[in-house]
Every structure is written in structure tokens, then in C-alpha cells.
Amino acid sequence: MAGIELTDIHKSYGPTRVVQGLSLSIGQGEFLALLGPSGCGKTTTLRMIAGLEVPDSGTIAIDGRVVHGPGARVPPERRGLGMVFQSYAVWPHRTVAKNVEYPLRLMGLRRAEATARVREALGWVRMEALAERMPHALSGGQLQRVALARALVGRPRVLLLDEPLSNLDAALKEELRAEIAALRSRLGTTMVYVTHDQGEAMALADRIAVMDSGRLEQVDSPERLYSEPATPFVAGFVGGANLLGGESGAGCFFASGAKFELPPELSGAEGPGTLVVRPEDLEVGVGQGGTPLTLSARLFLGSSAEYRFPLGDRLLRAIGPPLEARPGETLPVRVRKGRLFRGSFPATKPGR
Numbered sequence: 001m002a003g004i005e006l007t008d009i010h011k012s013y014g015p016t017r018v019v020q021g022l023s024l025s026i027g028q029g030e031f032l033a034l035l036g037p038s039g040c041g042k043t044t045t046l047r048m049i050a051g052l053e054v055p056d057s058g059t060i061a062i063d064g065r066v067v068h069g070p071g072a073r074v075p076p077e078r079r080g081l082g083m084v085f086q087s088y089a090v091w092p093h094r095t096v097a098k099n100v101e102y103p104l105r106l107m108g109l110r111r112a113e114a115t116a117r118v119r120e121a122l123g124w125v126r127m128e129a130l131a132e133r134m135p136h137a138l139s140g141g142q143l144q145r146v147a148l149a150r151a152l153v154g155r156p157r158v159l160l161l162d163e164p165l166s167n168l169d170a171a172l173k174e175e176l177r178a179e180i181a182a183l184r185s186r187l188g189t190t191m192v193y194v195t196h197d198q199g200e201a202m203a204l205a206d207r208i209a210v211m212d213s214g215r216l217e218q219v220d221s222p223e224r225l226y227s228e229p230a231t232p233f234v235a236g237f238v239g240g241a242n243l244l245g246g247e248s249g250a251g252c253f254f255a256s257g258a259k260f261e262l263p264p265e266l267s268g269a270e271g272p273g274t275l276v277v278r279p280e281d282l283e284v285g286v287g288q289g290g291t292p293l294t295l296s297a298r299l300f301l302g303s304s305a306e307y308r309f310p311l312g313d314r315l316l317r318a319i320g321p322p323l324e325a326r327p328g329e330t331l332p333v334r335v336r337k338g339r340l341f342r343g344s345f346p347a348t349k350p351g352r
């Protein structure tokens with residue numbers, strides 16, 4: 001039985017089609033990251049699972065029970081969910097403990113039991129010592145912990161998180177990320193985690209669902225998404241790859257007036273396509289041959305450097321050992337490894 005099962009969900013706001021035929025099965029206890037660019041429909045999808053937004057069509061089941069579908073309309077508070085938003089949504093006039101206790105009051109729990117549960121939930125997020133603090137005297141990370149404890153205190157079977165770390169600085173993000181991962185393995189809660197940060201999705205998730213314009217592009221493990229992207233969009237979004245539209249022939253790829261020699265495994269390709277190359281697979285300024293390109297910027301990264309080359313209407317990014325090179329110089333660039341997708345660029349998607 002799936003933890004969450006979405007079947008052919010459609011949702012529009014007026015003429016704007018926000019979610020278009022989304023089907024997705026999330027296992028019980030699975031940690032699924034929903035990843036995609038701004039406006040692709042992530043929050044809308046999460047809110048439909050929660051029951052805060054009503055799909056135009058399709059069915060939603062949680063732990064085998066249909067909560068939305070023909071003849072079924074279970075309200076949010078009876079779906080057995082916890083939810084954490086980007087804006088902490090912590091009540092300013094209640095102490096930390098009272099904030100966390102609130103859902104238990106709604107559930108009608110007796111005081112003594114509620115107090116014990118609140119203490120336990122604050123322990124999960126390491127906030128016991130601050131139970132009597134008021135929210136204005138807490139840091140962003142502490143507020144986010146309160147929100148997390150409040151979402152977990154009712155021991156939901158499913159936890160929905162919408163960009164819960166995006167308001168935090170890098171160090172706090174790391175720390176809470178680790179905390180969420182630990183909580184997840186401890187509590188066995190099914191988690192859906194919305195983010196547009198691919199690093200966060202990679203670090204946390206069992207599987208990542210990559211979404212673009214209201215549709216799923218690929219649902220896979222982080223490893224497979226990275227090594228075997230199903231579409232140029234996934235390669236660009238998840239691996240930060242360069243996408244070049246052009247034509248293959250005679251062992252080369254022609255794009256925006258430049259000619260790139262293809263690595264042996266791709267050299268048999270013919271016809272129009274999209275060449276996908278990660279920045280670290282573009283070799284700059286070494287060896288024989290290579291395509292001469294004009295450097296527009298060099299960013300020193302410590303043990304490596306990023307090189308940027310304008311090509312047509314895009315910027316080619318390469319990452320490699322730091323070289324002495326200045327903007328305006330012409331450097332040879334070689335494709336060491338890449339993937340070719342057939343068809344014109346941008347790749348057309350079925351049904352669009």
C-alpha cells in the first residue's frame with residue numbers, strides 16, 4: 001500500500017494550467033523530494049495532498065484511503081498530516097511549548113498526556129531548554145524547529161514540508177537538514193519535501209520527483225537522476241549541465257557556429273539533437289585540438305575554477321583546474337563526456 005497515491009491530478013486557476021495530469025505513488029515511510037523551478041506547481045501539489053486546495057479532477061489516496069475523488073472529500077484536519085511551511089507560521093503570542101501543544105488541544109488530548117508529548121516533540125528538535133520562550137526571542141532556525149515540532153507532535157503518518165529551510169543561512173540549513181534526516185529515520189514518517197534546491201533534494205531524498213510546468217519529468221533516485229537524466233531539462237536542472245541545441249555529423253556536434261569534436265561513444269550520432277555536457281566534463285585549455293572559444297569570465301573556486309564562454313544566446317560553463325586566463329582570451333574547449341538527446345532544441349515534450 002502506498003503512503004500517498006496521486007492519480008491523474010489536474011488543477012487550473014482560470015486559464016492557467018498549474019498541474020497537468022500528475023500521477024505519483026509515494027511509498028509508506030519514503031522521503032520524496034518534489035523539485036522544480038519557481039511556479040512549476042510544487043506548492044499547489046502539496047496543498048492538494050493536504051486538502052487545502054481542491055483538484056479539478058483526479059484522485060488522492062493516503063495510506064490506502066481515498067481522501068479526494070469521486071464521492072470522497074476528506075477535510076484537511078482528518079487526513080492525518082503534518083505540514084511545515086517556508087514562513088514558520090508560529091503564533092507570536094504563545095510560548096514555544098504552547099505553540100507545539102496546539103494541535104494536541106484540537107485532538108482533545110488530556111493535559112498530562114499532551115504535556116508529555118510536547119516535551120518529547122521538543123526533544124526531537126532539541127528545543128526542550130527553550131520551551132517557555134516567546135517566539136520573538138528565537139532565531140530563524142529555532143522558529144523553524146518549533147514549526148517542525150508542532151507538525152510532528154500529533155505523530156502524523158505523513159509530513160508535508162514546503163521549502164522549510166529557505167529562510168535560513170547556509171550553516172543552519174545544514175544543521176536542520178541533518179535533523180530532518182535523523183527524525184525521518186527515527187519516526188518512519190512518509191515525507192514529501194518541496195524544494196527548488198537540487199542539493200537539498202539530493203542530500204535528503206530516497207527519490208526525487210522533478211517537475212516542470214505542472215508535469216513530472218522524471219521520478220528516480222538521486223543517483224539515477226544525476227547519472228541518467230531522462231530529459232535535457234532534468235540534466236540542466238539537477239546536474240547544472242550545459243544544454244546545446246544543434247546538429248551531429250561526422251563525429252562532431254555543430255552549435256551556434258561552433259564545431260565540437262564528440263567523444264568516441266557519441267561520435268556515431270547523426271542529425272538534430274541536444275548535447276548535454278556537465279561543466280566538469282568540459283575540458284579547458286589542455287591537450288591537442290579543442291574548439292576555440294572566447295572566455296567571458298573566470299571565477300576562482302579554490303581548488304578549481306569556473307570558466308564561462310558565451311555561445312549563441314547562452315553561456316557555456318566549464319569547471320576545471322585553475323589556469324592563468326583572462327576574459328577576452330581564446331581558449332580551446334573539449335567535450336570529454338556528454339549525452340545526446342534526439343530532436344530539436346528545446347526538446348519538445350509529448351502532449352505539449
Ligand SMILES: Nc1ncnc2c1ncn2[C@@H]1O[C@H](COP(=O)(O)OP(=O)(O)OP(=O)(O)O)[C@@H](O)[C@H]1O
Nearest residue numbers: 013016018036037038039040041042043044045196
Ligand atoms: N490561488 C492562485 N490563483 C491563481 N494562480 C495561482 C494561485 N496559486 C498559484 N497560482 C499559480 O500557479 C502556478 C504554480 O504555483 P505554485 O505556488 O504551485 O508554484 P511553486 O512550484 O510552488 O513555485 P515556488 O518555487 O515559487 O514556490 C504559478 O504560476 C502561480 O502563479
Ligand SMILES: [Mg+2]
Nearest residue numbers: 042043044162
Ligand atoms: Mg512554492
